[in-house]
Amino acid sequence: MKTIRRLLYGEVVIAVLLVTLGFVSLFYFFDFVEELQAVGKHRDTGYTVAQALLYVALMLPSHLYELLPITVLIGTIFVMARLAQSSEFTILRTSGLGPWLALRTLMVLGLGFVVFTFAVGDYVAPMADKSAQLLKSRYQGKVSVGKTGAWLKERQAYSHYAVNVGALAPDASMRDVRIFEFNNQGFLVSMTEGQTGTFGKDDSWQLNKVDHTEFTSTDANATRVERSFVDTFRWSTQISAEMVATAVLRPERMGTIDLFQYIRHLDANGQSAQKYEIQFWKKVFYPLSCLVMVVLALPFAYLHFRSGSVATYVFGGVMAGISFVLLNNVLGDLGALQGWWPWLTAALPGLIYSFISLTAFTWLVIRR
Incomplete structure (x- = not known):
């Protein structure tokens, strides 16, 4: 069993790392192109291309936190589909890797991604974002939240x-x-x-x-x-x-403890804290979406692939990941407008995709 875990974990981690690197590099390029406008605008204050590169690099942890569920899904789907196409997963099944054991094995890996996502979103990203804002404020003169x-x-x-x-x-x-x-x-x-x-x-x-x-x-x-x-x-x-x-x-770039303390301050002074409560519960539930994505990818190992069909399923994984992010953002705004319970608003995307993943696992793996 140790050999099977070493094989699955190594393949998935490498695939997720490569997919994450590709997405982060793409975002880094787009952010840098957009930041070049600020270089021309604040050139008289010493805001150079090197400063812009550093600023964009400090914003990468925030992008990494937002992208991790998508990259975990794409990387895991790619590995599961490739193992199924090469019949390696069939050999693993005949060696004793049953459906529930495979699910348990991937869930342990998913928990590792959950911990890593929480650490990035709660500690690394807020510190890097604050440093980025302070760096840019040295050349713009201030950090503000608009005209008001x-x-x-x-x-x-x-x-x-x-x-x-x-x-x-x-x-x-x-x-x-x-x-x-x-x-x-x-x-x-x-x-x-x-x-x-x-x-x-x-x-x-x-x-x-x-x-x-x-x-x-x-x-x-x-x-x-x-x-x-x-x-x-x-x-x-x-x-x-x-x-x-x-x-x-x-608020989405703040730590969980900072959000909780600020919510208590707003409640104590009779202010509406729903927007911050939704972001607080998102901070709690969003890392768990990595676990959901790993479970969603497992049924791809039980499909029958023709030559060249892996790319189609990987593309489907990309669309599923993008739809999760869109649903997460839309439900957050909709919950704030409709006055839904903050914890339910934050947990609903994960619950929906958990139901989809468990349904697919039951139908493709258990019943078939």
Whole structure:
């Protein structure tokens, strides 16, 4: 049995590695061609072709995380179909490799791919993506989330705060910070605008070049407005640098722990966290799709192939992998619009393909 495992695992790992290398190289080329536009736009700040190559290389772990289920499916289908065509799998079956033993053997390999995918998506990709954004911000001057910036909320004892951070600078400081303070009745109490801001070590923000406006009700029909300009302003808050970075960065490129902590912060302050909850559960279930893909590829070993028909089935594997990614993205957006349970929205693509793979295994392997 050790010889059979060594044969299957070695063939599948090499095939998946080659397919992954091909896909990653293709994405690297496309990203680099697109990044050449930024080289011309920011040439005066020192953003060269070498910097663009490094930036695109740092984005590769994110592509690797997204591609792994597809490459696992294609590589495993190729190996299973080739073994079936050369009658090697028939010899393995006559040597005692029954359907359930073959399924168990491939599932162990699939679990290895699950662990690797989780490690890439939860540790390598977020760190590489953050490094890539900081690298590019040195030449563009900031990291932002569009024209509106990032919005956060915080509840304190007697006030509610809505905070807007326009962008993050390369030194982890904030740009264009606006803080809106509301009382418990929902009336605007003050508005603070700072050109820059830094994170203090004592649960506070230090704002610089601040325009501070206070709204004070003198009676039922009159409000007094007091405006002042100060060089520095200290604001006590529990909003940390990690939370601001989480709000600025794309949620699908965050770690599971960071997503969980940010979801708790949003829930504690009465904000909608469904988008982040869906991404959190996707982080949990997406690596398991590698296990589903391995099971989906096993029935190809029990098919009868003619000469040259392997390429057709490999192409079918490519289409199945692409359809899984499309279904995963579409159901994520649809679940957010329809208000579905986040865990169900994230798990549904895997459940659908698990049903397809087990049905194919039962029909092609067990019954036939």
